[in-house]
Amino acid sequence: MTTSRATTPRVRSAFYELSASNARELYRNKKGSFSILFMFFFLLLLIVGLNFAVNDGNRPEPIVAVTGAAAGMTPLLVTLDSRGVEATSARITGEENATINVNDNHAAVVLTGQDPPRWIPLVEAIEASGIPYANIAVQDESGFAQVDLLRANLPAVAAIGFMAIAFMGTAVPLVSLRQRGTLRLLGTTPVKKLTFIAAQTPVRFASGMVVALLVSVISIAMGYVSVVGLARLTATFLLGLLMFFAFAYLLASRSRNAELINHISAVIPVLALFASGEVFPKQILPEPVLVALNVLPTTWFAQAAGTDLSGTTPFIDVYLLWAMMLAVTIGVALLAARIFVWDDRDR
Amino acid sequence: MLDIRGVTKSYGTREVLTDVSFTVGDGCMTGFVGANGAGKTTTMRIILGVLSPDEGTVLIDSVPVTASDRRRFGYMPEERGLYPKMKVAEQLVYLARLHGLSPASARRNTADLLERLGLTERAGDTVESLSLGNQQRAQIAAALVHDPEFLVLDEPFSGLDPLAVEVVMSVLAGYAAQGAPVLFSSHQLDIVERLCDDLVIIADGEIRANGSGEALREQHSSPRFEIRTEGDTGWIRSQPGITVIDFDGDFAVFEAETDAASQAVLRHAITLGAVQTFSQQRPSLATIFKEVIA
Structure with a gap:
């Protein structure tokens, strides 16, 4: 022992x-x-x-027309510009593939055209302009909601x-x-x-x-x-x-x-x-x-x-x-x- | 001294232990023998305090065993349970540390036990890489590494080769020699017979026989004698109070109705010539076991 x-x-x-x-x-x-x-x-x-394949891959860059209240539009346009996104305050070119309607601290993004653009950068820009993510809705022309998977x-x-x-x-x-x-x-x-x-x-x-x-x-x-x-x-x-x-x-x-x-x-x-x-x-x-x-x-x-x-x-x-x-x-x-x-x- | 008193245990409606009582004396090797399912493991787990009895108590030197007494026991469970991927020495140190030893003491005890059990060269091997016999030695080392005061070992010899049996027997005997009560179960009755001072036989949850090996042999010995002489032993048949069981020229086995009758045979044999052997037949442990559990 x-x-x-x-x-x-x-x-x-x-x-x-x-x-x-x-x-x-x-x-x-x-x-x-x-x-x-x-x-x-x-x-x-x-x-x-999946997110890349569904929402990003092979999609064109966004060309955006921003509409709505001026108070919301201005900071958003500045943010989009600073991020290199082509954006105007009205549909003047007819070449846009997305519209953003800003109103009352809410934003509605509609993807238009045959070939919808990359939209996630748009949401990021909208958020950066001060609109909460929960107040941002994204859909295509037929009303189908787009989701960041x-x-x-x-x-x-x-x-x-x-x-x-x-x-x-x-x-x-x-x-x-x-x-x-x-x-x-x-x-x-x-x-x-x-x-x-x-x-x-x-x-x-x-x-x-x-x-x-x-x-x-x-x-x-x-x-x-x-x-x-x-x-x-x-x-x-x-x-x-x-x-x-x-x-x-x-x-x-x-x-x-x-x-x-x-x-x-x-x-x-x-x-x-x-x-x-x-x-x-x-x-x-x-x-x-x-x-x-x-x-x-x-x-x-x-x-x-x-x-x-x-x-x-x-x-x-x-x-x-x-x-x-x-x-x-x-x-x-x-x-x-x-x-x-x-x-x-x-x- | 370990004292098991009136221990009863049931699982649901099935009573697995009924009024189990026996003692394991200091320095005493006590064999705990019984068929599978007789209640050996349950009794051992109650002794350790891992399982609570429905009735009865376990005492260490007249004081009931408590959870804090666990570290005083060295227990080897029947279901082995070492970590298979852990190295042997690392595992022993780890278990010793869980029992409260300092790192230095744990390492010292580990090295000592590995040496005594012949496992030093395997210290760095994982348990799963060892042979079954060496795994068993490692398991025994795990029970001893924290230097317990009491040993409770469930089937410590199963799977060991004869050489390993001798080694383990020697280690356990060393513990007993230093005063530790040692209780172990085994199906290998020859080992129990060689190693044990005391024996406890359990069947169907009840203690059927209990005492020193000598006392049990005495208790279960038959009035049967054998004699071998230089001449023919046929004359024994005509002796009063004697029944011859077996006879082969100079050799005979007989039963005597009284001690006086057997002594009369011896005296008469001496008058006829040299008596080579005369002895009362002693029952083996296997015989006693079969007899008490029948």
Whole structure:
């Protein structure tokens, strides 16, 4: 027998050991590490590609006729000019392929002609002239609304990225540890359940931050978000990520069937996405369905993020959405820690 | 000393342990034997405090075991559970640290155990790359690395080759020699017989036999004797109070109704010539096991 008796374990020490071990395990498991970020990058590239193909590729440069109230027209014309967009204050050439009607802090863009132009730069210019994104409507001559696919879907892409990290990257490995008997072994150490669960978070949280950072960089680069909006978006990302982790821990708290949890983890983001109001326009959904969907925490995240990324209006104030997300995170995390079992035979 | 008193446990309506009581003395190697599903693992998990009994208690030196006592135990679960992609030494240090050892102590204990278990050369290998036998040695090291005061080992010898069995037996015996109570389960009754001071036999969640190996043999020994002499032993058949079970010239196995009857046979044999062997047949552990669980 060796001579070093165990001293009183320090929570910080156990947390550090567990966190470091989790990071190394995740690094060793290349396939797992790849899969938790794959869904995010795949969707992001898909949306970027689609947006380019639908709204940008091979389209002519815009030639714009601006109409409406002078108070709105003047700054817009200046902005368009500074951005190199050919614009006039009246239809004098007959060569224009887009019109912008500015009125009462609203702007309506109509794409005209056989060959509609690139219109996203127009929206950027209108926003830069002081009209909020939510007050800008773009349509073609037949009245068909034009959508900036990247901007509209960034909240959903961020949500998918976070959920993949939380569910596939956290819940599934946790259940695998239980299935393999590792949790049973760790359960015989003095480590507390809450410490163990919390220690799963740091390395995954870092992955979540990669997603958040990338979405933020894109938002800034594309001019989707202001400085104030970025601060608010960061808070939404932090709260959302923590909330998804809490749900992942709850999902992983008892099962020892990693395959089942893997299937559930693959389905949850898709269901949550369709229920968030970011895929189907809210206008087409019946009121009772909207009320039901608004009860879902995933909707709270998507709507809070959508406020800053997509200029959508949430069903309640963003700060209330934050409060609800925080409350749910705390409640679910505590519940997960309470019902967590090292081994399903401990029930 | 570990004292398990009146432990009862049910899962739903199924009672898996019924009034289980036994002790594991300081420095005592205690074998815990039973068929699959008899209740060994459940009992061990209750001893560790991982599972709560419905009734009964587990005491360490007359004090009930609490969650904070877990670090005092070295436990090897039947379902192994080491991280497959983690290196052996890294894994042991990690587990020792979780048990509260300082980094230096954790590394020292790890090196010491790897040496004693013959795994030093494998210290940098991942667990999944080891042979099953070496994985088992690593698992045993994981149970011992935090230098526990009590050992509870579920099937520590399964999957080990004879050489590894000897190594592990020697390590466990070393722990017991320094005063640690050691409880281990095994289906390999020959190992249990060789290694154990005490034996606990469990069947259907109930303790069927419990005590020192010697006491159990005494308790379950039959009044059966065997004798080998230089001459023919056929005369034994005519001895009063004797029934011959087996006979082969100079060798006989017989049952005696009383001690006096068996001693009379010995005395008579000596008068006839040299007696090469005369002994009471001792039941093997396997025999006792079969008898008590029947």
